[in-house]
Structure formats: C-alpha cells, structure tokens
Amino acid sequence: MLSEISKLLVELGALxxxxxxxxxxxxxxxPESVAEHSFRTAVIAYxxxxxxxxxxxxxxxxxxxxxxxxxxxxxxxxxxxxxxxYVKCDEEEVQKEQLKVLELExxxxxxxxxxxDKNYVKDIIKDSDRLELLLQAREYSAQSKLAKYFEPEKxxxxxxxxxxxxxxxxxxxxxxxx
Numbered sequence: 001m002l003s004e005i006s007k008l009l010v011e012l013g014a015l016x017x018x019x020x021x022x023x024x025x026x027x028x029x030x031p032e033s034v035a036e037h038s039f040r041t042a043v044i045a046y047x048x049x050x051x052x053x054x055x056x057x058x059x060x061x062x063x064x065x066x067x068x069x070x071x072x073x074x075x076x077x078x079x080x081x082x083x084x085x086y087v088k089c090d091e092e093e094v095q096k097e098q099l100k101v102l103e104l105e106x107x108x109x110x111x112x113x114x115x116x117d118k119n120y121v122k123d124i125i126k127d128s129d130r131l132e133l134l135l136q137a138r139e140y141s142a143q144s145k146l147a148k149y150f151e152p153e154k155x156x157x158x159x160x161x162x163x164x165x166x167x168x169x170x171x172x173x174x175x176x177x178x
Contacts, residue, residue: 025146047161052161062125064107075098076091130157134166134170
C-alpha cells in the first residue's frame, strides 16, 4: 500500500508541470498549472460548503475531494473544450484507477451519513471549478482580450451559495488592495 501511495504522490507532481491548455488558445503565454488551478478551486469549495451549512470537517472533506478533481490530467493532460470535441477520455475511469489507494468513496459515504448527497457534493465541486475559471479569466483579461470568452455564465452555477459568490466575484476589484 505504501508503494502505491508513493507512486500516486509522484504522479500528482506532474500536475505542477501541466499547463491549463485552454489559456494557450487565448494567447496566455505562461498559463497556470493544473495544480495551481486545483488549489484555489479547493479553497472555493471549502467556502461554498460552509456557506451551504456544512461543518468545518464536512467542508474540509469536500475541499479535499475538489483538490483532486483534475487529478486525471496527470495522465491525460488538460484537454480544452475544442480538444474534447474530438478526443474522448473517460475521466472518471482514470480517477477510479489512479486514486483507488485513497479510498475516496469512504469520504462520500461519511458525507452521506451526515445527509450530504454525493451529487450535491459534485455540484459544489463543479461550481467551485467554474468560479475559479471566472476569476482566472478576469485576471488573464489584462493579458489577452480573448480570456473574457472563458468566463462561465451564472446559469452554469447550481448551488445557491455559488450564485452569490459568482455575483460577488463579478463585482470585486481585482486589485482591491492597491
């Protein structure tokens, strides 16, 4: 088991070297890595989970699951929307094989014992992913006018808290500290 965990830890290191490929299409010369994207997405998931009424432990579990939401890209690379039109990849199957040593299903089972549905958790993860995309698109807009086309629509956000955060992120000054 320790050997399998060690292999996974090495494999996940590839995410630090894997660029988010859609940004290359927008003209961003050095886009964020999948690991960088996953970090902020996990923090957003924690915030949404707390806003949705989860305990700190439950929100931490959702944030951990979110941290791994793009782990498959260590094997498949990051496929942007246009590539996904032509290239089929079973992301769930990759993750099931890749992350089996972590027994993530047990986390979902524990959350379900608290009355938190697995599909609801997945909605929070997707909302967090879209909210991070919104932030990144706004930030990259300073480098390329094409970045704004990557901003998700509010209608893509499913959770009540996600919609509130979406509206706030659309209004926040990106360099508010200056």
